[in-house]
Amino acid sequence: MRTLIVASSLIVLPLLAAASRPMWSAPANAAAVLAQPAAAGELTLDPVHSMALFRIQHLEAGQFWGRINALSGSVAWPMDDSAAPMIKAVAELKNIDTGSEKLDNNLKGPTFFNEKEFPTIAFTSTGGTRVTERHWTLTGDLSLHGVTKPVTVDCVVTGVGKGPTGPKVGFECQVTIKRSDFGMTWGIQKPPKALGDEVRLVIGLEADETKAE
Amino acid sequence: MLTEVALYLLKVLLVPALAGVVVGGVGVMLVARRAEADREQSVRRAQIGQALAAPIAFLASFLMETGPVGLPPAERWHVLPYAVGVAAIVGAIVSSMRAAWWVQWLIVTVILGALAWKFVVFPASNPYIQVGLFGSIVLMGLLWSAVARDACSVGVAMMAAIVFAGLGVLMILANFASLGVMVIAVAIALGVLGMAIGVLNLREAARLRAAAPAQPVAVEQAPGGVTCPAEAACELVPWTAAAAATLAAIGCVLALCGHAYNYGEVRPMHWAVVLAAPFFALLVCKPCLRGAKPIVGVAWRAGLCLVVVLAVVINAASQSGSDGGAAGGAADSDPMADMLGESK
Numbered sequence: 001m002r003t004l005i006v007a008s009s010l011i012v013l014p015l016l017a018a019a020s021r022p023m024w025s026a027p028a029n030a031a032a033v034l035a036q037p038a039a040a041g042e043l044t045l046d047p048v049h050s051m052a053l054f055r056i057q058h059l060e061a062g063q064f065w066g067r068i069n070a071l072s073g074s075v076a077w078p079m080d081d082s083a084a085p086m087i088k089a090v091a092e093l094k095n096i097d098t099g100s101e102k103l104d105n106n107l108k109g110p111t112f113f114n115e116k117e118f119p120t121i122a123f124t125s126t127g128g129t130r131v132t133e134r135h136w137t138l139t140g141d142l143s144l145h146g147v148t149k150p151v152t153v154d155c156v157v158t159g160v161g162k163g164p165t166g167p168k169v170g171f172e173c174q175v176t177i178k179r180s181d182f183g184m185t186w187g188i189q190k191p192p193k194a195l196g197d198e199v200r201l202v203i204g205l206e207a208d209e210t211k212a213e
Numbered sequence: 214m215l216t217e218v219a220l221y222l223l224k225v226l227l228v229p230a231l232a233g234v235v236v237g238g239v240g241v242m243l244v245a246r247r248a249e250a251d252r253e254q255s256v257r258r259a260q261i262g263q264a265l266a267a268p269i270a271f272l273a274s275f276l277m278e279t280g281p282v283g284l285p286p287a288e289r290w291h292v293l294p295y296a297v298g299v300a301a302i303v304g305a306i307v308s309s310m311r312a313a314w315w316v317q318w319l320i321v322t323v324i325l326g327a328l329a330w331k332f333v334v335f336p337a338s339n340p341y342i343q344v345g346l347f348g349s350i351v352l353m354g355l356l357w358s359a360v361a362r363d364a365c366s367v368g369v370a371m372m373a374a375i376v377f378a379g380l381g382v383l384m385i386l387a388n389f390a391s392l393g394v395m396v397i398a399v400a401i402a403l404g405v406l407g408m409a410i411g412v413l414n415l416r417e418a419a420r421l422r423a424a425a426p427a428q429p430v431a432v433e434q435a436p437g438g439v440t441c442p443a444e445a446a447c448e449l450v451p452w453t454a455a456a457a458a459t460l461a462a463i464g465c466v467l468a469l470c471g472h473a474y475n476y477g478e479v480r481p482m483h484w485a486v487v488l489a490a491p492f493f494a495l496l497v498c499k500p501c502l503r504g505a506k507p508i509v510g511v512a513w514r515a516g517l518c519l520v521v522v523l524a525v526v527i528n529a530a531s532q533s534g535s536d537g538g539a540a541g542g543a544a545d546s547d548p549m550a551d552m553l554g555e556s557k
Binding site: 102105106108111114117183185190191192193 | 224
């Protein structure tokens, strides 16, 4: 009887394993936004001059700042400010920069951003309301750490200038989120109060017309 | 703040380790209290407890550190509690069987290897890595089972503790501190369990000597280095091959997880050598493979295992240190320690 159980276990369990579907599906990759060319009238983000700064409280003391360089995406905004800017911005977490290579690696790891599974942070605006001239409150979806949630972003048009390929528009957007809403909980309770829950994001964007290839 | 950090470490390290020790150690204590004639059933139960000790410590630490996870898990590494839980169940069931050591090894490693192959998929995996995971579970399971067959229970627990401690340090070097803490909790559980078993074995040896002072008995050197009337009598609860293979399978899965999320300078060879460190215990005890008496005691074997693991950890740490130094000066203080307020 025992031999029978052993033999059947050896045969049945691997077969069950092989027959079942994989548990995992490919992670949602917000970088797919990057692959889409900017539509007519849209401006393309200039990655050299677009970045996101994040701020978090450390040990209940100082506010620690880090940045994510080289944002990409697009902005659709009528220059006469007649409508809210529609922003698609993607930050690749491989570009995280705190000034410490060790801390960068720590932040990319599974304790924090888990960059191997969730390589990007993406914001896509869905609408906006005017605050004053060239100052908008945008609503949109923020995808971070595999979680997408609606957020409200304060966005100011910082200027309209001229670049080599045409008009260049600058934006500065700010939003404060709770990282625990996105499943990033290390340091809030475990270990206690090592890092704050609230993260302030300041996003500097510069967009211009993409050169025809 | 220091009190809170100490309480946190107590929660994620010592409480889970204690849970593992209790599960693994109570059975051995009960065996020690029973008369020799009534021991068979309790030994079997104690062996199940030994098989469950490390998984219980890991699961408790995971729950304390990360909290409960859903199914399917939101992050791939959150499959670990499920994988370890299944390993614990399989290891415990097979430990309770009256089967030859190679049968136990085969059942445990084939089942756990197949399940890991299919369900334990970390980032950047591919079919070759998954087949490699299956193969490594079978091979490491064979190695650890052979060690468990040969070495005394104290030696197995100590070597396993050293290996898991090494894996934990490698995970911290790979910038995966949260998993590192959980694995170190497992190492503490195994280490304390080994010491507790050692004390009970020594008491058993003393009891046997006191019980039969008049009769001349064959005094032999036990695997644990304990001189006792009969080698087998000193060993209250030997590890089963199934329990050792389960530990090896868990070690393989944890090592692959650490490698998959590696943001440090830990190389695949580091994980592999640490996992295979008990092999060196067999090297110094070749006759044991043929069923002969052990020629070296637990201190030598665990010591050799420790030397190997220490060498690997120092090598990995020196590589991380040299790269960090090249990257830039004072800004590269240990960020995790910094967050915990230990370095400043």
